[in-house]
Structures are given as structure tokens and as C-alpha cells.
Amino acid sequence: MVEDTIFSPSFGNRPSYLVGREAILRSFDQNLQTRPGSRERSTVLLGQRGSGKTVLLWELADRARKCGYVVANPTVTSEGMLDRIVEKIQKDGERYVKENHKRLAGGSVGALGFSVGLQFTKDVQETKSAEYKLTQLAERLTAEGHGILILVDELQANSADVRKLVIAYQEIVGEGLDIAMVLAGLPAAVSATLNDRVLTFLNRSNKVVLPSLALGDIDAFYSRAFASIGLKVNDVLRRKAVEATAGSPYMLQLVGHYMAVYAQDDGTAEEQQVDQAILAARHDFQTDVCETTLAALSDKDAEFLIAMSQDASESRISEVAERMSVSVDYAQKYRRRLIDAGVIRASGRGRVSFAVPYLADYLRKEESV
Ligand SMILES: Nc1ncnc2c1ncn2[C@@H]1O[C@H](COP(=O)(O)OP(=O)(O)OP(=O)(O)O)[C@@H](O)[C@H]1O
Numbered sequence: 001m002v003e004d005t006i007f008s009p010s011f012g013n014r015p016s017y018l019v020g021r022e023a024i025l026r027s028f029d030q031n032l033q034t035r036p037g038s039r040e041r042s043t044v045l046l047g048q049r050g051s052g053k054t055v056l057l058w059e060l061a062d063r064a065r066k067c068g069y070v071v072a073n074p075t076v077t078s079e080g081m082l083d084r085i086v087e088k089i090q091k092d093g094e095r096y097v098k099e100n101h102k103r104l105a106g107g108s109v110g111a112l113g114f115s116v117g118l119q120f121t122k123d124v125q126e127t128k129s130a131e132y133k134l135t136q137l138a139e140r141l142t143a144e145g146h147g148i149l150i151l152v153d154e155l156q157a158n159s160a161d162v163r164k165l166v167i168a169y170q171e172i173v174g175e176g177l178d179i180a181m182v183l184a185g186l187p188a189a190v191s192a193t194l195n196d197r198v199l200t201f202l203n204r205s206n207k208v209v210l211p212s213l214a215l216g217d218i219d220a221f222y223s224r225a226f227a228s229i230g231l232k233v234n235d236v237l238r239r240k241a242v243e244a245t246a247g248s249p250y251m252l253q254l255v256g257h258y259m260a261v262y263a264q265d266d267g268t269a270e271e272q273q274v275d276q277a278i279l280a281a282r283h284d285f286q287t288d289v290c291e292t293t294l295a296a297l298s299d300k301d302a303e304f305l306i307a308m309s310q311d312a313s314e315s316r317i318s319e320v321a322e323r324m325s326v327s328v329d330y331a332q333k334y335r336r337r338l339i340d341a342g343v344i345r346a347s348g349r350g351r352v353s354f355a356v357p358y359l360a361d362y363l364r365k366e367e368s369v
């Protein structure tokens with residue numbers, strides 16, 4: 001075992017180094033530079049479990065703050081989320097308004113309903129809606145020369161609170177105020193079956209589907225990370241570990257962590273230890289990602305996936321339908337739903353393959369017990 005000061009295989013835990021997200025971060029920085037109201041100001045970030053949505057939101061928060069934005073740190077979709085967003089903006093924006101409060105505390109600020117800094121007067125605080133407060137904050141901060149960035153995690157497009165937020169956001173944009181928003185969630189959160197104002201908004205937003213990490217980037221990171229914690233592993237075995245991550249950020253953390261755990265006391269990891277590490281990582285990944293992904297699906301969706309898991313890599317829809325004893329048309333319905341949910345992907349005419357690593361293997365194991 002070597003001491004692991006690098007890997008953090010835990011949801012929402014910010015990694016010591018964010019691998020392979022430079023292009024996304026760069027375009028996000030550019031989007032923040034666009035004028036208020038442009039389409040690029042609202043982004044929907046979609047990705048499977050463990051693809052790094054939450055940690056990317058925190059990274060975006062840091063970057064936006066450096067550009068002078070007032071940021072509402074990631075708020076999980078929930079009842080009353082608008083109130084929490086208002087509080088977060090007040091807290092983060094305080095630093096920009098406190099010192100010059102006196103100068104601005106004339107008519108216009110009072111008219112917006114503020115008492116001290118970004119605190120509302122008692123009357124506003126107690127009688128006005130969160131939507132109203134959000135608009136007043138946007139007006140005040142825009143006047144101070146600062147934009148607002150709202151970050152939402154675990155997006156549920158059919159939530160009443162998200163609907164309220166989207167409507168408030170659109171109204172604030174309509175008033176020409178400086179605001180931006182990033183909403184992150186599972187691909188299924190934005191399913192085509194929703195037909196609502198939220199869906200229209202999401203469809204018009206800038207959409208980013210988090211891709212798998214490039215194996216080359218993971219390899220370069222492992223090289224550096226292993227050296228820094230004194231883990232000695234040869235190139236062939238390191239590449240084997242890289243392959244085992246299948247480009248998943250969560251798997252990257254798990255494999256790295258277990259490599260450190262299983263390494264010999266002198267820091268060397270031989271084939272046996274690397275295999276043990278991969279096995280342990282796969283086990284955790286299957287419990288945390290595959291199992292929870294399946295739990296969110298219907299029985300029929302699961303049946304479709306089980307039928308697919310009989311094939312080594314790709315499956316033909318016609319064969320999947322036959323195994324399920326249903327018509328091809330009927331199977332198509334499930335194919336569409338599972339593609340929307342990001343669990344499978346189309347791979348050539350009439351074929352599909354798994355989009356979640358190790359899911360096929362998990363299903364085969366489950367079926368054999
Ligand atoms: N780009 C990255 N480089 C290195 N590690 C990463 C990266 N992105 C995420 N991770 C790591 O992967 C794990 C999962 O990340 P995170 O919790 O952000 O995923 P998520 O997409 O929010 O998952 P969920 O849908 O379950 O909420 C964490 O351990 C995190 O540190």
C-alpha cells in the first residue's frame with residue numbers, strides 16, 4: 001500500500017486535477033463573455049452518473065468568480081430552491097456592495113428594496129416572492145457591473161421549482177440584465193416526453209454532453225500521479241489500468257485509488273496487484289453506477305438491456321426484439337427511450353451498444369445468479 005494523496009473516488013468530491021475538460025472550460029469562459037441575453041448564456045450539461053457534472057459545476061463557479069461574476073453555488077433541484085439561490089447570491093455578492101453601500105444608498109438602491117448591502121428590507125423579505133428578489137438582485141448587481149451565474153445540479157426538468165426558475169430567468173434576460181445559468185443533470189432529465197416551457201428553454205440552450213475522457217489524457221495523468229505518490233508500475237500495466245477506466249472519470253478515481261491500496265509496501269504494483277485494483281474498482285463502479293442506473297429504469301427497459309447483454313459488443317434490434325418476444329416496432333420504443341436516457345447508443349443501422357461501461361457485464365452476472 002502507498003499513501004494516496006491524489007485520488008478521490010467519491011461523488012461530488014473535487015479531484016486534485018481535472019482531467020480532459022479544457023475544451024469545455026474554454027468555451028464556457030467564452031460564453032460568459034457574450035452579451036447578456038445571448039443563447040450561450042444558458043447551458044445544459046448532461047452526463048451519466050460519475051461523468052463529472054458536479055465537479056465541473058464547482059469548477060465553473062470558481063472560474064466565473066474570477067471574471068467578476070456573483071455565483072450561486074450548485075443548488076440541487078428541490079422544493080424551495082429559488083429561495084436558496086437568492087440567499088447564495090446575496091452571500092456571494094456581498095463583497096461587491098458592502099463597502100460602497102453608503103455611496104449607492106440613495107434613492108435607486110432603496111427603491112429596489114435593499115436595506116444593508118444585498119439584504120432586503122423587512123417588508124420585501126417577508127412579503128415578496130423569490131422570483132421578485134432574484135430580479136431585484138440582478139438589477140442591483142448589473143448596476144454595479146457584475147453578472148450573476150446560477151448553477152443547478154441534478155436537474156429534473158419536470159420539477160415545479162425548475163419551471164419557476166426558468167420563467168424568472170427568462171424575465172430577467174428580457175429586462176436586459178446580466179445573468180447566466182448552467183443546469184446539470186442525467187441525460188434522462190431532458191427526455192423528449194416532456195412537453196413544457198422548461199423543455200423548450202432547455203432545447204434552446206447551449207447543450208453540452210460530457211464525453212468520456214480520452215485514454216491518452218488519463219494515461220498522462222496516471223503517469224504523473226503515480227510518480228508523485230511513489231507508485232511504481234511499468235508502462236504495460238499502467239496502460240492496462242488506463243483501459244480499465246473506459247474513459248469514465250469516476251472509474252479513473254477508483255482504479256487509481258485501488259492501485260495505491262493494493263501496491264506492495266515498496267510502492268511497486270505488479271500484474272497481480274493491478275488486476276486486484278481493477279477488480280475492486282469495477283465492483284464499486286457496478287454498485288454505484290450500474291446498479292443505480294438500472295434502478296431508475298422500468299422493468300421493460302431492463303428487459304431490453306438484458307436481451308442486449310447476450311451479445312458480445314453490438315446488438316441488432318431485430319434480435320433483441322426476438323429475445324424479448326415482442327415486435328420490432330415495440331422494441332424500437334424502448335430503444336429510443338434508452339438512447340434518450342444515455343444508457344445505450346445507436347451504432348450503425350439497426351444496431352445498438354451499451355453507453356455505460358461495465359453495464360453489460362453487470363447484467364450478465366446478475367442474470368446468472
Ligand atoms: N475531469 C475529471 N478528472 C478527474 N476526476 C474527475 C473528473 N470529473 C469527475 N471526476 C471524479 O469522478 C467522480 C464523480 O464525479 P461527480 O460526482 O462530479 O460525477 P456526477 O456526474 O456529478 O455524478 P452523479 O450523476 O452521480 O451526481 C468524483 O470522484 C470526481 O472527483
Ligand SMILES: [Mg+2]
Nearest residue numbers: 011012053054
Ligand atoms: Mg453529481
